[in-house]
Amino acid sequence: MRTATEAREVITEDTATTDPQMATIVERLRKQRDEIYGEYEKKGQKQGYEWATEASYSDLLYATNHSYHTTYGMYKTYEFSAYEEVWEEFVGEIFKEDPRLTYDDLNNPTPLMESWIEGWFAGISDFWNEVSNKL
DSSP states (O other): OOOHHHHHHHHHGGGOOSOHHHHHHHHHHHHHHHHHHHHHHHHHHHHHHHHHHHSOHHHHHHHHTOEEEEETTTEEEEESSSOHHHHHHHHHHHHHHOTTSOBOTTSOBOHHHHHHHHHHHHHHHHHHHHHGGGO
């Protein structure tokens, strides 16, 4: 299964060019792309950790037992269960506050949103790893 970063690299493998000016532009844009995806992953991790500090024990168990699988090529579908409204309850307000966290035309998370989601789950895992052995 590919990470969001690996999926982005697959997309850009064919963008190499012999034009030095274009190569410089492509390299600059790749760097900027990687920076923004990294920022969103860190943002998701921070928000996931913060969410976890306020979550109920039941919600933490629910969120730490998430599953995901690759669909539609590079996209991953994140599932808690059959209840989509639970996911919206957890993160719906965050998505409303940031218009970059959105779905594509097929209702799949965009690569930027994927980076945030991966960070969000990592933040929850970080918190859970800190407290679970103390419970």
